[in-house]
Amino acid sequence: MLAGERDEFTVLITRYSDPLYRHALCMTGSPDVAEDILQLSFIKAYQHLAEVRGRFDAWVFRIVANGCKDWLKNIRRSHLSYDEDDQPSSYATPEEELDRTELRSDLDVALASLPASLREAFVMKHVEGRSYEEMADLLGTTVGALKMRVHRAREALQALLEEKYA
Amino acid sequence: MLDDLQSDGLGDGRKRERPVNPERPLADREVPLGPPSSAIADTVHSWLDGDLPESSVRRAEWSRDVDFWKRMNEDLERRRRMRTPAHVQGRIMEAIPQHAPQMITPWWRRELVMTPSSALVAAATLLAVAVAATAAVLRFVR
Numbered sequence: 001m002l003a004g005e006r007d008e009f010t011v012l013i014t015r016y017s018d019p020l021y022r023h024a025l026c027m028t029g030s031p032d033v034a035e036d037i038l039q040l041s042f043i044k045a046y047q048h049l050a051e052v053r054g055r056f057d058a059w060v061f062r063i064v065a066n067g068c069k070d071w072l073k074n075i076r077r078s079h080l081s082y083d084e085d086d087q088p089s090s091y092a093t094p095e096e097e098l099d100r101t102e103l104r105s106d107l108d109v110a111l112a113s114l115p116a117s118l119r120e121a122f123v124m125k126h127v128e129g130r131s132y133e134e135m136a137d138l139l140g141t142t143v144g145a146l147k148m149r150v151h152r153a154r155e156a157l158q159a160l161l162e163e164k165y166a
Numbered sequence: 167m168l169d170d171l172q173s174d175g176l177g178d179g180r181k182r183e184r185p186v187n188p189e190r191p192l193a194d195r196e197v198p199l200g201p202p203s204s205a206i207a208d209t210v211h212s213w214l215d216g217d218l219p220e221s222s223v224r225r226a227e228w229s230r231d232v233d234f235w236k237r238m239n240e241d242l243e244r245r246r247r248m249r250t251p252a253h254v255q256g257r258i259m260e261a262i263p264q265h266a267p268q269m270i271t272p273w274w275r276r277e278l279v280m281t282p283s284s285a286l287v288a289a290a291t292l293l294a295v296a297v298a299a300t301a302a303v304l305r306f307v308r
Contacts (some may be wrong), residue, residue, distance in 0.1 A: 021250040
């Protein structure tokens with residue numbers, strides 16, 4: 001695999017693209033940007049496969065995470081909502097569907113207002129479902145620092161949204 | 167506490183931080199970067215971290231926080247199920263170079279593969295070098 005076989009690389013893309021796409025989408029809020037970051041990250045990964053030390057998924061996650069941070073540094077967000085996912089709606093009525101869309105949009109805006117480090121920690125914990133130990137390993141920081149970031153992100157999100165949703 | 171939407175407290179003496187101007191759009195609000203507030207109790211954080219069961223946060227003073235995060239979880243759950251759009255994988259494969267990248271490794275880091283013929287060549291080279299060195303030393307001594 002490390003020799004850079006194209007067909008075998010497809011297997012890696014299939015296996016790891018979903019969690020990486022979710023990360024990029026939640027970090028950037030834009031499906032187009034998330035797709036671009038994912039594409040560039042996998043190309044970079046393919047070109048540097050020989051340099052992988054350790055787990056491929058952790059290595060390619062760092063490429064995607066850095067791509068998101070670079071994008072956030074350089075570009076002011078203008079696109080805050082993203083398209084429907086392919087999952088069937090579990091909401092019964094149009095009113096519930098409307099509530100759902102509104103919540104999604106409000107949470108997008110609130111997430112976008114967080115500093116990148118807090119957003120990243122929150123997304124990794126609550127969307128990607130990672131443990132603090134795994135997050136610390138991937139981001140090269142301590143469990144304590146990440147707990148603090150997640151706690152601060154929660155408190156900031158709650159401060160922004162609780163009047164409407166509590 | 168549950169119905170008192172103007173309450174600034176959490177029921178345990180701590181103050182809850184609220185947006186200064188709720189009329190402003192969400193996007194314009196700045197999140198303070200100062201020291202973390204204590205708006206959410208540690209027990210609720212532990213429940214959100216998955217370290218405690220929901221039964222441990224069933225107290226009146228935390229019900230507002232718990233209800234809020236259960237509501238947020240409805241959307242977070244949807245995000246957890248998001249999949250990469252089908253066309254993206256094809257786009258990535260089209261963009262990847264047709265030929266495998268060539269790895270340029272310095273000769274001293276390359277793996278040494280010893281075959282019978284290469285061992286014979288190496289031995290002959292060493293012998294020739296040894297003979298030449300010995301001859302040079304003997305010539306120098308005389």
